Amino acid sequence: MDEPTQDQPLSEDQPAQETSPVIDEGLPTESGPASKDEPPAKLPEGKSQRILKFAVGFFGWFLVTFLVFGGKMESNGMEISLGVVFFANIVILTFLLKKRSFIGWGMLSAIAVNLIASIILGLFMNALCFIPFYKH
Amino acid sequence: MYPVLIEINGTPIYAHGFFLNLALLVCLLMVVGESRRRHWPKQEVVPITLAAFVGGMIGARFSILFFHGWEAAPFTLNFYSYFDPQIGPGSIIGGLIGAYLAGFITSRLIGKADCACDAFAPAMALALIIGKIGCFMSGEDGLGKPTDLPWGVSLPNLDFRVHPTPLYEAGFSLVWLLILLRLRNHPWMQNGNLLKFGVGGYAIFRFFIEFLRNNRILLWGLTGQQWLCLVIILAIVVYYAVHFARSRRMASV
Numbered sequence: 083m084d085e086p087t088q089d090q091p092l093s094e095d096q097p098a099q100e101t102s103p104v105i106d107e108g109l110p111t112e113s114g115p116a117s118k119d120e121p122p123a124k125l126p127e128g129k130s131q132r133i134l135k136f137a138v139g140f141f142g143w144f145l146v147t148f149l150v151f152g153g154k155m156e157s158n159g160m161e162i163s164l165g166v167v168f169f170a171n172i173v174i175l176t177f178l179l180k181k182r183s184f185i186g187w188g189m190l191s192a193i194a195v196n197l198i199a200s201i202i203l204g205l206f207m208n209a210l211c212f213i214p215f216y217k218h
Numbered sequence: 219m220y221p222v223l224i225e226i227n228g229t230p231i232y233a234h235g236f237f238l239n240l241a242l243l244v245c246l247l248m249v250v251g252e253s254r255r256r257h258w259p260k261q262e263v264v265p266i267t268l269a270a271f272v273g274g275m276i277g278a279r280f281s282i283l284f285f286h287g288w289e290a291a292p293f294t295l296n297f298y299s300y301f302d303p304q305i306g307p308g309s310i311i312g313g314l315i316g317a318y319l320a321g322f323i324t325s326r327l328i329g330k331a332d333c334a335c336d337a338f339a340p341a342m343a344l345a346l347i348i349g350k351i352g353c354f355m356s357g358e359d360g361l362g363k364p365t366d367l368p369w370g371v372s373l374p375n376l377d378f379r380v381h382p383t384p385l386y387e388a389g390f391s392l393v394w395l396l397i398l399l400r401l402r403n404h405p406w407m408q409n410g411n412l413l414k415f416g417v418g419g420y421a422i423f424r425f426f427i428e429f430l431r432n433n434r435i436l437l438w439g440l441t442g443q444q445w446l447c448l449v450i451i452l453a454i455v456v457y458y459a460v461h462f463a464r465s466r467r468m469a470s471v
Binding site for chain 2: 147165167168171172176179180182187190191193194196197199200201202203204205206207208
């Protein structure tokens with residue numbers, strides 16, 4: 083459909099374009115000739131770097147969630163304070179995705195995998211949509 | 219009612235869970251099919267779908283806090299309980315809002331200027347048809363209010379018949395799916411308009427069907443779900459009013 087823009091992530095089969103810091107002399111460019119004071123253009127991440135960052139986000143989420151917070155699954159009044167964890171997850175996830183980091187995508191995938199697992203396990207449990215609050 | 223669909227070697231397979239899984243799977247397949255038909259690149263469809271799924275699941279559960287108040291806090295604020303399979307996913311209205319917001323935010327984060335989210339509209343209606351069959355078979359929330367109508371259904375431990383509201387929703391979703399499929403190529407129904415039309419239509423129907431359901435009254439005789447439906451309808455009306463006013467201003471310049 084659309085040509086991938088600079089903002090869009092590149093697909094795997096698409097080679098990462100090198101942003102050449104070399105500008106031909108005499109050719110007009112949008113930004114003009116690069117001066118020596120300007121910082122060098124940021125090179126796009128390689129595939130291995132992206133995979134590593136994704137893995138850090140994915141496994142890091144499991145590590146932080148189940149080791150640091152003890153993987154508590156019970157739902158009782160004492161754990162309402164864990165709402166902090168809920169909002170922390172949302173804020174950190176949004177921040178990482180906003181930074182366009184593959185760590186964020188790894189974290190999002192880890193949450194998705196857990197949600198899928200809980201839905202599949204729901205096949206074997208009579209988990210109705212919020213039956214605890216149903217009063218006839 | 220048939221809360222247990224089948225038993226495999228003594229292990230029960232519950233109707234609600236089965237139809238929920240089936241609905242999500244069919245929804246995903248339809249999104250993939252629609253995305254291909256619309257030439258939506260995979261580097262956009264994957265992150266948006268992933269975010270919409272997570273946002274939908276979180277929205278479905280979090281909205282329960284709005285519907286049921288503070289007593290639902292242990293289930294809605296405790297992040298670990300989101301992965302507890304013994305607690306159901308929550309409200310479809312909250313799920314729709316969560317999925318929409320997460321998909322929208324993600325499409326902006328990956329630098330997508332226009333909206334290709336229309337691929338989700340028919341998939342949403344199809345998933346609702348399947349999911350509501352599971353709700354009906356499990357007798358969720360007592361199905362509906364008492365009725366003397368001939369199609370009222372009996373529930374165990376009740377000496378009166380009730381409205382089969384999940385079947386009403388499944389029937390509406392079937393009609394809505396056909397309408398959305400019919401309109402999906404219309405020039406006016408592109409760039410996010412089909413999804414807004416789909417979600418808005420469901421919200422209007424859901425607002426009225428809530429009068430036959432057993433959900434808790436929140437304020438002024440309306441349930442929390444009805445208030446959320448009103449918010450959705452109002453948001454869509456405001457969006458189009460602003461969009462229309464801006465278009466007229468641009469045309470006059």
